[in-house]
Amino acid sequence: MNALTPLPGLPAAFPPPMGLIAELTHRCPLQCPYCSNPLALESASAELDTENWLRVLDEAAALGVLQCHFTGGEPMARRDLTALVRRAAEGGMYTNLITSGVTLDDRAMAALKDAGIDHIQLSFQDIDPAENDRVGNHAGAFVKKRAAIDRIRGAGLPLTLNFVIQRHNAGRVGAMLDFAEAMQAERVEIAHVQYYGWGLKNRAALLPTRAQLDDSTDVVEAARVRLRGKMVIDYVVPDYHASRPKSCMGGWAQRFINISPSGKCLPCHAAETLPGFDFPSVRTHSLAEVWESEAFRRYRGTDWMPEPCRSCDRRELDWGGCRCEAFALTGDASITDPACELSPDHYLMAEAALESGVASPPFIYRRLKALARV
Numbered sequence: 001m002n003a004l005t006p007l008p009g010l011p012a013a014f015p016p017p018m019g020l021i022a023e024l025t026h027r028c029p030l031q032c033p034y035c036s037n038p039l040a041l042e043s044a045s046a047e048l049d050t051e052n053w054l055r056v057l058d059e060a061a062a063l064g065v066l067q068c069h070f071t072g073g074e075p076m077a078r079r080d081l082t083a084l085v086r087r088a089a090e091g092g093m094y095t096n097l098i099t100s101g102v103t104l105d106d107r108a109m110a111a112l113k114d115a116g117i118d119h120i121q122l123s124f125q126d127i128d129p130a131e132n133d134r135v136g137n138h139a140g141a142f143v144k145k146r147a148a149i150d151r152i153r154g155a156g157l158p159l160t161l162n163f164v165i166q167r168h169n170a171g172r173v174g175a176m177l178d179f180a181e182a183m184q185a186e187r188v189e190i191a192h193v194q195y196y197g198w199g200l201k202n203r204a205a206l207l208p209t210r211a212q213l214d215d216s217t218d219v220v221e222a223a224r225v226r227l228r229g230k231m232v233i234d235y236v237v238p239d240y241h242a243s244r245p246k247s248c249m250g251g252w253a254q255r256f257i258n259i260s261p262s263g264k265c266l267p268c269h270a271a272e273t274l275p276g277f278d279f280p281s282v283r284t285h286s287l288a289e290v291w292e293s294e295a296f297r298r299y300r301g302t303d304w305m306p307e308p309c310r311s312c313d314r315r316e317l318d319w320g321g322c323r324c325e326a327f328a329l330t331g332d333a334s335i336t337d338p339a340c341e342l343s344p345d346h347y348l349m350a351e352a353a354l355e356s357g358v359a360s361p362p363f364i365y366r367r368l369k370a371l372a373r374v
């Protein structure tokens with residue numbers, strides 16, 4: 001079915017997605033307590049096979065998708081990663097690998113380069129090596145990540161470094177930015193933990209105080225001035241200290257299709273937590289059908305919005321915030337994100353933020369029983 005052919009009884013098709021987020025696997029050698037993967041991780045045996053992924057990539061290219069983000073879990077746990085990258089590149093899509101970097105050895109780097117990878121985003125848990133390894137629960141991870149940077153630079157690829165910020169490392173944002181500058185990264189993401197999935201489970205151990213957030217914001221703003229034109233700095237704050245929500249995924253099902261390891265199609269990686277949805281699978285539906293499915297249309301645009309969003313002049317800027325956060329905090333995905341101070345539920349954010357002022361409980365690490373390769 002063509003992307004512009006509406007299903008029977010449906011309105012005219014929405015413009016095609018800009019990006020495909022291919023969550024190839026939930027397997028990962030790290031165990032970050034804020035991982036955005038669901039609490040119920042999918043096993044290797046449930047993963048989509050190579051043939052189906054290749055078909056999905058062909059469909060994405062035909063649909064007009066511009067970017068393909070290979071992620072996980074750790075996408076390098078898939079033996080067929082280079083074949084998938086090659087197919088996406090042949091389809092004309094910009095290919096991005098989002099990796100922890102701990103398995104990016106010389107051979108893997110050469111194979112990815114040969115397959116046509118365009119960009120690599122490498123995540124760090126901290127700039128302090130011991131803390132980096134503690135948060136990911138993986139001894140030696142920092143040293144491996146540092147070596148991976150040299151391989152990426154050696155391959156001549158653009159590099160984004162990603163640092164995830166939480167209460168234990170919020171005071172080191174300046175050192176993270178200095179490191180990114182020294183590594184000549186084109187871009188760095190200073191991204192506070194988003195509290196879904198494992199992050200929500202570990203919220204009391206991770207949420208920074210308002211003062212920590214303000215300090216890190218000041219450091220980022222100063223660096224943006226100093227490094228203007230040299231390095232792009234993206235900054236993501238935690239909603240718990242915000243007065244307005246972020247534009248989650250650029251609006252529900254407006255720019256991205258996220259595909260889980262087993263082939264389930266979601267408007268964002270956390271949407272699986274929402275009850276009452278029948279999310280389509282690429283095993284049984286084409287991407288064009290997925291894009292026009294009821295699950296993808298339910299919160300698309302502004303027609304679904306209740307007050308105060310419906311009459312708000314920011315409704316096409318933040319699209320009412322995050323449906324998953326609304327559900328996580330209130331049990332109702334169809335209302336204004338409580339991160340918004342105009343929401344009658346905004347007090348729930350303030351109550352949760354109090355957790356940041358008490359002693360941190362131990363991490364509950366994200367675990368998947370087996371780390372097999374397929």
Ligand code: SF4
Pocket residue numbers: 028029030031032034035036037072073074100123136366
């Ligand atoms: S957040 Fe950590 S555990 Fe989750 S996929 Fe990324 S590196 Fe792995």
Ligand code: SF4
Pocket residue numbers: 244245308309310312313314315316318319320321336337340341342343
């Ligand atoms: S009321 Fe709705 S649209 Fe307006 S700022 Fe809040 S979340 Fe955004």
